[in-house]
Amino acid sequence: MSRRAVGIDLGGTAIKAGAVNPAGDVLARTEVASGVADGAEAVCERIAACARELGATHGLGIGVPGLVDRTRGLVTKSPNLAPMEGYPLRDELARRLGLAPQAVHLENDANVAALGEHWLGGARGERHALVVTLGTGIGGGLILDGALFVGEGGLAAEVGHTTVDPRGPRCGCGNRGCLEALASATAASRRAAAAGLTADLKALTAAARAAAGPERELLHEVGRDLGRGLAQALTLLDLRCYLIGGGFGAAFDVLEPAIREGLLERSYGRAPEELRLRPATLGADAGWIGAARLAIGDASE
Ligand SMILES: [Zn+2]
Numbered sequence: 001m002s003r004r005a006v007g008i009d010l011g012g013t014a015i016k017a018g019a020v021n022p023a024g025d026v027l028a029r030t031e032v033a034s035g036v037a038d039g040a041e042a043v044c045e046r047i048a049a050c051a052r053e054l055g056a057t058h059g060l061g062i063g064v065p066g067l068v069d070r071t072r073g074l075v076t077k078s079p080n081l082a083p084m085e086g087y088p089l090r091d092e093l094a095r096r097l098g099l100a101p102q103a104v105h106l107e108n109d110a111n112v113a114a115l116g117e118h119w120l121g122g123a124r125g126e127r128h129a130l131v132v133t134l135g136t137g138i139g140g141g142l143i144l145d146g147a148l149f150v151g152e153g154g155l156a157a158e159v160g161h162t163t164v165d166p167r168g169p170r171c172g173c174g175n176r177g178c179l180e181a182l183a184s185a186t187a188a189s190r191r192a193a194a195a196g197l198t199a200d201l202k203a204l205t206a207a208a209r210a211a212a213g214p215e216r217e218l219l220h221e222v223g224r225d226l227g228r229g230l231a232q233a234l235t236l237l238d239l240r241c242y243l244i245g246g247g248f249g250a251a252f253d254v255l256e257p258a259i260r261e262g263l264l265e266r267s268y269g270r271a272p273e274e275l276r277l278r279p280a281t282l283g284a285d286a287g288w289i290g291a292a293r294l295a296i297g298d299a300s301e
Contacts, residue, residue: 006056007116007292008047009109009284010064012036012080015046016284019054020292024120028054029288036080040087048096059103060093061291063112070154073106105294108154109133109287113280114141115148116290117243121282126241130233131280132159134226134246137172138180141290144237157233160184164229179229185248188222205251216254223255227262234267245280252279 004027009016011034018029030050034043051060066078066085073090075081094101107115114123114131123129127146133139138160142149150156160180161173168177169187181187185201193199195218198207207215233239244252244259256277264272282289 003058004055005058005292005295006051006054006060007112007288007290007295008050008060008062009112009287009291010034010043010047010062010081010084011109012065015043015050016288017047017050017054018285018288018292019056020289020296022296026289029285030054034081036083040083040089043081043084044087044089044092045096048093051093051097056097056099056295059099059105059295060097061105061107061112061294062089062093063107063109063287063291065109068106068108068154070106073101073104075106103295105291107148107291107294108139108141108150110139110157111141111148111150112288112290112294113139113245113282113286114143114157114290115293116282116286116288117245117280118143118146118290119293120289121286122243122278122280123241126276128237128239129241129243130157130159130230130239131243131245131286132226132230132249133280134183134185134244134248136184136186136247138184138229139246142233159229159233162229162232164225179226183222183226183229185246188219188248191222192218201248201251205254208251208254219251219254220258223258224262224265226255227259227264228266229262230259231263231266234263234270238270240270240274241276241278243278243280245283245286249280 004019019027075084090104117123129143131141140157140159142157165177169181171178171181189199
């Protein structure tokens with residue numbers, strides 16, 4: 001079998017997986033229900049079954065929605081995968097697949113999405129980039145000097161919890177006015193309902209796309225808040241490349257002018273044409289592709 005690595009995107013509802021070779025060719029893919037309610041052992045066995053089917057000869061990467069302990073190879077906190085918290089996922093998978101533990105990599109889902117977009121997607125060729133996953137929450141993954149930057153404790157680029165308005169709505173993290181509480185899909189839907197508009201984001205986006213009116217104005221406000229939040233990365237790191245992905249990223253064409261406006265409003269000294277604000281291009285595949293990239297890193301050493 002040719003040299004290949006397997007990437008797994010372990011979500012609360014589905015396990016999306018695929019195999020790629022070091023050149024970035026997608027060789028195979030599969031998807032099964034994660035069945036989290038069946039418990040950690042059952043989820044682990046489903047991941048192992050996917051990896052066997054895809055042929056994880058050179059390692060395995062797994063992206064999870066939550067916090068991971070890279071040293072111990074486990075999920076420490078994940079509301080969507082609560083039964084997996086504390087379960088020795090890396091070691092159990094290595095044992096079941098006959099791999100060395102160091103050939104199994106665990107990483108946060110927004111981080112692997114950034115790796116995927118940088119390797120084969122919209123951030124290809126960029127030296128530095130912030131990849132934003134706009135969904136139920138807002139996640140971020142930071143590429144610095146061509147590599148994933150996770151910070152001292154692995155929490156770098158948690159852009160969803162940067163403060164945009166300290167007096168704003170309450171966020172899931174307990175603080176007020178986080179970017180996520182203002183510009184995630186959940187927040188946009190809530191803001192639309194509060195303004196007497198449809199809370200269905202697809203319908204809202206379609207209406208905003210079709211004609212000027214209150215829907216377009218509302219999404220403009222949401223997009224501008226998003227830009228203001230991202231401006232913190234611009235100010236701190238002088239990042240010029242921003243990719244917007246995730247489910248709500250499908251509204252990128254509608255949000256883009258407002259995101260740019262929010263960013264430029266706080267872009268001290270930078271010229272507008274230097275900003276590279278683009279949609280993510282891998283869609284739901286970014287996670288598993290980036291997870292596989294983690295494993296490829298090993299294989300090519
Ligand atoms: Zn927050």
